[in-house]
Amino acid sequence: MIDPLSATFRISSTGLSAQAERMRVISENLANAQSTGATPGSDPYQRKTIVFSEEMDRAAGASLVKVKNVGIDNAPFSVEYDPTNPAADENGQVKMPNVNTMIELADMRETNRSYEANLKVMTQTRSMVLRTIDLLRS
Known part of the structure; x- marks a missing residue:
């Protein structure tokens, strides 16, 4: 079993990775x-x-977050009238993506x-380690 400070770094780093991947998916949706x-x-x-899963790290004695998979939303497409669009059908209707910008911005x-919270945990843990080292030097 690893020490609690190392486990904290490990937990936070997996959180950072998961949120970075989530941000990539959101950015792709918005784009x-x-x-x-x-x-x-x-x-x-x-x-x-994006779907996350919990994974037990026996060495750290802690639950870590992992990206389980990146899937596709099966919500229906909206339809708009735009006969000038190359994707328009014979009636001038165009299927539009099922991306709701407001939902994506809220998710972002x-x-x-969440990313900032994980980063703050890492910063605070690092600070605690450095303070402990300073105390041991005294």
């Missing part, structure tokens, strides 16, 4: 929020989702806060 299909009637970009904010 493709208006990406229609290339041909008439084709499907547009489908929103991606939550992800950012």
Whole structure:
């Protein structure tokens, strides 16, 4: 079993990695929020989702977060009238991605806060280690 400070670093680092991956998925969704299909009637970009899992690290004696998988949201596409779009069908209807910008921005904010919290834990743990070393020197 590893010491509690090392376990804290390990837990926080997996949290940082998971949130960084979540931010990548959110960014991809936002970047493709208006990406229609290339041909008439084709499907547009489908929103991606991320699923986390808990993994026990026996050496650290702690639960770690891991990315289980990146999936696809099966919510229906919205349809807009835009006969000038190359993806428009014979009626001028274009399938639009199932990305809700407001939901993505809310998820981004939550992800950012989770990332910052994990970073703060690492910073505080590092500070505690340095203070302990200073005390031992005295």
